[in-house]
Amino acid sequence: MDLHELSLQQAQELLRSRKISSEELTRAYLDRVQRLDPQIKSYVTVSGELALEQAREADQRIRTGEGSTPLTGIPYSAKDSLSTRGINTTCSSKILANYKPFYDSTAIRKLKLTNSVLLGKNNMDEFGMGSSTENSGFFTTRNPWNFDYVPGGSSGGSAAAVAAGLAAFSLGEDTGGSVRMPAGFCGVTGLKTTYGRVSRYGLIPLVSSFDTIGPMARSAYDVSLVLEAIAGHDPKDSTSRIEPVQIYSETLKKSENLRGLRVGIPKEYFVEGLDSEVDASLRTAIKQIESLGAEAVEVSLPHTQYAIPVYYLILFAEASSNLAKYDGIRFGLSERDGDGLLDVYLKTRETGFGAETKRRIMLGTFALSAGYYDAYYLKAQKVRTLIRQDFQKAFETCDALITPVAPTTAFRIGEKITNPLDMYLSDVHVVAVNLAGIPALSVPCGLSNGLPIGMQIMGPHLSEETLLRIGHMYQSQTDWHMKHPSCWND
Amino acid sequence: MSKKTKIQIDEKLVKEIASLARLALSKDETELFVPQFNDILNYVSILNEVDTDNVPPAYLSSANQSVTREDLIEESVPTDEFLSNAPQAKDDYVVIPRVHIEQ
Numbered sequence: 006m007d008l009h010e011l012s013l014q015q016a017q018e019l020l021r022s023r024k025i026s027s028e029e030l031t032r033a034y035l036d037r038v039q040r041l042d043p044q045i046k047s048y049v050t051v052s053g054e055l056a057l058e059q060a061r062e063a064d065q066r067i068r069t070g071e072g073s074t075p076l077t078g079i080p081y082s083a084k085d086s087l088s089t090r091g092i093n094t095t096c097s098s099k100i101l102a103n104y105k106p107f108y109d110s111t112a113i114r115k116l117k118l119t120n121s122v123l124l125g126k127n128n129m130d131e132f133g134m135g136s137s138t139e140n141s142g143f144f145t146t147r148n149p150w151n152f153d154y155v156p157g158g159s160s161g162g163s164a165a166a167v168a169a170g171l172a173a174f175s176l177g178e179d180t181g182g183s184v185r186m187p188a189g190f191c192g193v194t195g196l197k198t199t200y201g202r203v204s205r206y207g208l209i210p211l212v213s214s215f216d217t218i219g220p221m222a223r224s225a226y227d228v229s230l231v232l233e234a235i236a237g238h239d240p241k242d243s244t245s246r247i248e249p250v251q252i253y254s255e256t257l258k259k260s261e262n263l264r265g266l267r268v269g270i271p272k273e274y275f276v277e278g279l280d281s282e283v284d285a286s287l288r289t290a291i292k293q294i295e296s297l298g299a300e301a302v303e304v305s306l307p308h309t310q311y312a313i314p315v316y317y318l319i320l321f322a323e324a325s326s327n328l329a330k331y332d333g334i335r336f337g338l339s340e341r342d343g344d345g346l347l348d349v350y351l352k353t354r355e356t357g358f359g360a361e362t363k364r365r366i367m368l369g370t371f372a373l374s375a376g377y378y379d380a381y382y383l384k385a386q387k388v389r390t391l392i393r394q395d396f397q398k399a400f401e402t403c404d405a406l407i408t409p410v411a412p413t414t415a416f417r418i419g420e421k422i423t424n425p426l427d428m429y430l431s432d433v434h435v436v437a438v439n440l441a442g443i444p445a446l447s448v449p450c451g452l453s454n455g456l457p458i459g460m461q462i463m464g465p466h467l468s469e470e471t472l473l474r475i476g477h478m479y480q481s482q483t484d485w486h487m488k489h490p491s492c493w494n495d
Numbered sequence: 496m497s498k499k500t501k502i503q504i505d506e507k508l509v510k511e512i513a514s515l516a517r518l519a520l521s522k523d524e525t526e527l528f529v530p531q532f533n534d535i536l537n538y539v540s541i542l543n544e545v546d547t548d549n550v551p552p553a554y555l556s557s558a559n560q561s562v563t564r565e566d567l568i569e570e571s572v573p574t575d576e577f578l579s580n581a582p583q584a585k586d587d588y589v590v591i592p593r594v595h596i597e598q
Contacts, residue, residue, distance in 0.1 A: 339582030
């Protein structure tokens, strides 16, 4: 077995018994990145020297036996919207191409405390705006299963890196499906956490009221180990949840079946437009979950069709104000060859932002402008209440809800990029979760024409334990998460 | 988005929005955005179907919780680190171009 094929648990056992060192493991990953990433393009920055330094520190910790953790010495990557001290953090935007934060985001800092090893930063749609990574200011990431297809977005680089064995796990970020959708398209397991479960401190914001950091890995069990390390209250993020973090992996180990759980199947997610093979895979997966002892019932989320317009209106508005800070004054790109201050603003933002970012800033500026605020932003926030109430009602009778992650498998590079509205509609199954602030897990559940199909398991606030348990039990009965693209063996 | 706020986006409005957003747009971008904005705003207008008369807006994403902490003095970031990303800095200040332009 090659080193990149090890699960987190297997790698940790070999590290602790000193059969391998973190330095060897890290070199194996860096080698693969060097060989395969020129084609896959999942990394924006590879911090190889620092990674080897961190690996040697991890080896030291393991040797001296000073309390290693399940992630000590494990090489991982992070979406390039998570601030990393001294390492470029670009959000895949030209406007931040040379930006080096002087502090770590809390999630990265917590992983540093475990002595896990950061290999580098993953490509994404610029500032998280997109569903394919085609909106990256630098390049498009390829789907490891078929290089002509998108990996999904916006955390497409993270998903591709995990799927191709270029990182043992990755930290993604989900504003409106950005962890789950690429996880589904690339056949990896990804968790969108409850809003506030993981601190957003140091996460470069897209939509402050939707943004969540979540693990992407090869199994629900691996995801649970990462979540334990990064979750928890943080005085630096006033929206972070104060409830204690559970030891999710212990629950998974003890779990034997899903008896007593009731899962809802929202009928609005199984309608026209859903690919027949995706539909069939989901039906089979639901049967398997029933065979583990869960009861499946049909439920209704009647406002589902309004989730996309609500999501995008709120996104436009919040993103346009969040991106106002990129003005060429304190950090980032600065175009100073014009005449005076206003020219700096105009030229910096013209050169630094890509088309989709400009489009969304413009739409947000418009939706928030005098005379339109009530009609767009306020209206959207009211319908958001109704969408949230749909979920509350469903969770009165169900422990979790199961849907496809997307209506189809990955689409071709170039297929949707010229029609922004068409691209927005690919998020139809994932955005409602962010409007409600609830967690959702994306789990591989099939293949269609050689491309992965994803199942989404949603639950009430702070139900990560239940979602991971369902995912883990499903993965104990199926092997979709163990299937890999051909580049896995390269 | 009641009937009276239904709006047709044209080039003039796109230019006005760009100016508010401090974005310089090329002629091509301006022309491209006009039909795209109309499509998108037309699509989101389906929210008009929903009766929200007695529905409060949902600004917060999780349970309302007020968090307080002790007002302790902490070390802050050293000024030189803080300024390390500034395009131009001098004597602990960020340098900006002239604000007023003589016409």
